[in-house]
Amino acid sequence: MTTTDTPRAQTLRTYAAYAKPLWQRVLVTREFAVIALLLVVFFYSRNQIPAFDGPLTIYYLLLDVAPILLIALPMTLIIITGEIDLSVASVVGLSSVLVGDLHQHGWSIPAAAVAAIAVGIICGALNGFLIAYVGLPSLAVTIGTLALYRGLAVGILGTTAVTDFPEKWTDLAKAHIGSSSYPTIILPIIVLIIVFVLLLHFTPFGRGVFDIGLNDEAAHFSGVDVARTKFLLFVLAGAVSAFAGVYYTLRFGSARGDNATGMELQVIAAVLLGGVSIFGGRGALHGVIAGVLLIGVLGSALRLDDVSANVINIIIGLLLVASVMSTSFLSFVARTTAGMKRRATGGSPERQQASAHHEGNNS
């Protein structure tokens, strides 16, 4: 690596990722495709669907997507490292049940919420320990803890539900900011979004997350503490899920063992829709946020248009399949057109390779 003989070639080397001008690199991406789709759906609904532009629509939309948006933040980081966490919805359920049960035993809501979040951290730490330090596959571990945490939640409350929460707190979960149409829950969400964006995109820790997803051995050799990073991400997911569980309980005023069943699938669908690669190493938070909002806007627009919730399920499923298939479809198209171009120019593979090499050295 002591190449002092060709400094010119080194300083002028162009990396594939930086070959295009900045505006293209920012705008021609999966993330902006999702954002554009979100805007199209949003403005179409505002013009075409009666009652969509009412103040209540945005309010309920944000209330409904809040838990998914919250959990999608740590889930994005986990999927970028190439792992997955299926147990998040069970942690939501467990934390919801804990808030209810502790409140029944005379705890105040803030104390119960803190306890529930602490338990969420323990749940995340168990996942993280088994995955990062024992080295088990995250898919298998979190299928196990999905059943375990849900089982604890159902076991603690059985079929009963706790619904007698003080109005002060249930109203807070549904309060507006001032007289605007935005619910207060978006304040903590915005804080968390800023924290996670800084963490993922502007810190060495975040670069490590991407490195692990691309190649965890290479990341290890370049000084990233792979195990600790993964462990911390699962702890974060546990903590945020537990917080979402507290919110979920107060928003609906009810703590039940089966709260938020199946939410993990919605979260993962939203994250993948937002352009995060399930293979790891690729993704950005603005795309994920747009993905979550897209699902929320589609859902509320279709509901207002009297389409049943079942069709919404089908559309979410189709969007998910289409979004992951589009990547391989596009690369298939690129390969085919590249092949056609090569045949059209009639260049032999050797010449192509030689010229590519040439370009690589001089450009």
Place this chain on the structure above:
Amino acid sequence: MTSTLVEPSRRSTAQRVIATVLTSRESAIALVLILVVAAATLNTHSFLFSSDSWRDLLLAPSILLLLAVGQAVVIITRNVDLSVGSTLALTAYLTGRLFVDNPGIPIVVVFLIGVAAGGVLGLVNGLLVALGKVPALVITLGTLYIYRGVVLEWAGSNRINASDMPRGFLSLGTKTIGTIPVLTIIAVVVLVAVGYYLRTARGGRELYAIGSDPDAAHLYGLDVRKRVIGAFVLCGALAGLAGVVYAARYGTISSGAGTGIELEAVGAAVIGGVAIFGGSGTVWGAAIGAWLLITINRALPILGVQDFWQQAVVGALIIGAIVLDRLLSVRRSRRLIEARDAS
């Protein structure tokens, strides 16, 4: 230059068979199953010795057993099928509709249509996974939504009741040959056929090869795409069969049938020793895993544990099973390294 890392065993066939049986994962799980049944029976004698409970012991796992067998085949190829619960609901409702819309339709035809419908749904999964080169987890998560949405839209709030289906079909759910329920016999026949195929047939061995290392299998000349699609079709078809069995056993079918059962099927396979990263495990293990899950579910109330805790026990079992797998594989690889260093 044909040195082998591990010498072929010098023991006799009988010795090897006995050693395999004693140390295999399947027998360990079976032992746990026997212990659970024994504990429950000691507590309440009717758990095993009344004719109804004996039938339930055999009958209750049949649906999950079919799903777990299909799931095991898919997991062996290093994929996973999360859409089986929705496939089950779709075919169960289809079964009901067939009886409602075509009175007098032969039961065998209904079984065939159910299996075929499941197979088509599995084919969709398989094509998307194999052609899109996308992880099965994502695709089947998508089709889980889509299939469930289709059945919700189709059924709405309708439900098929027992009175809509012919008595001959419903009696399948309770009929026994000797003391063994018919539905269990169907499930066991499927299990034996799939188990035999995986162990002896060329296609079955190729599934293991693909699961161990897809790239190596491709370089070796195996048609990875065809085999993976085949595994998904089989899994879908078995989920379809499970749907028909579901209709026969419960008699009422709503659009929510089989919600969440996909994770139980994956759990059964994992507990039964099918490694989630493919290439190892048997359907026998998955079947015993399914049987264990269902039996624990029924035994817990008898043992004085509220059945709300059943899911927690299942979760703990799954985690215990994968930790155990990990320990065993670490020990095995250490032994292989020792064998290499010694030679």
